[in-house]
Amino acid sequence: MSGKESSKILLFRKWDTSNIEISDLGLQRVISLNPSMVIPVSFGRHEHQRLKKAEVNVIERLANKLMRFGKKYAKNTGRMGGKKAKALNVVKTAFEIISLETGKNPVELLIRAIENASPNEDTTRIVYGGVVYHVSVDVSPLRRLDLALRFIAEGVRESTYSNPQMIEEALAKEILLASNNDMSSHAIKKKNEQERIAMSSR
Numbered sequence: 001m002s003g004k005e006s007s008k009i010l011l012f013r014k015w016d017t018s019n020i021e022i023s024d025l026g027l028q029r030v031i032s033l034n035p036s037m038v039i040p041v042s043f044g045r046h047e048h049q050r051l052k053k054a055e056v057n058v059i060e061r062l063a064n065k066l067m068r069f070g071k072k073y074a075k076n077t078g079r080m081g082g083k084k085a086k087a088l089n090v091v092k093t094a095f096e097i098i099s100l101e102t103g104k105n106p107v108e109l110l111i112r113a114i115e116n117a118s119p120n121e122d123t124t125r126i127v128y129g130g131v132v133y134h135v136s137v138d139v140s141p142l143r144r145l146d147l148a149l150r151f152i153a154e155g156v157r158e159s160t161y162s163n164p165q166m167i168e169e170a171l172a173k174e175i176l177l178a179s180n181n182d183m184s185s186h187a188i189k190k191k192n193e194q195e196r197i198a199m200s201s202r
Helices: 058-066 084-102 106-117 141-160 167-179 186-200
Strands: 121-128 131-138
Touching (some): 058 084, 058 106, 084 106, 106 167
Antiparallel strands (some): 121 131
C-alpha cells in the first residue's frame, strides 16, 4: 500500500467516500460527502445560517433524522431523542450489514437510495378568492434531499415499532430496497404517492 493510500481518511475507518459519484445533477450541490471526516459530526456549526445544512455530511444528516423517534408533536423525545452517538452507531452497524450482504460500498448504496427516494414534485396550497387550491410545484434540491432522508427514517421507525426487528437491520434493509428502486421500500412508496398527488393537481 502506498503512503498516499495509507493516509487516506475513511468514514468510520472503513469506507472511502472520495470516489463516489452523484448521478442526479440536481442533488450534486446539496449532498455533501466530506472525505476528511472519520466520524461525521459537525457539532451544529451550520445552525442559524441559511442553507448551510447543504454542507453537512449526508451521513450525519441521516443520523439526525434517526434521532426523531418520539411522539408526533414532540419529535425529539423518546428512545432516540438527542442520542447522537447512538444514532451514528446505528448507521455504522447498518453499513456493516449492507457491506456483508452485498460486498459493495454502503455509502454509494445510500446515495443511490436518496436519488431514488427524492421526489421531484410536491403540492402547495393557494388561497384565491376564499377558495383553497392545491397546485403542483417543483421541489428544490435541498428539500428533495430532506424528504428522501425523512422517508428513509420514517420507514425505519414504522418497521421497528412494536417489532423485535433491530433498528440496524431495518435501516440496512430500507437502504438496500430504496437503492434498488423496490416498491416494497417505504421511501419509494412515499415518493411515488407524493408525485402522484402532485400530478393530479397540475
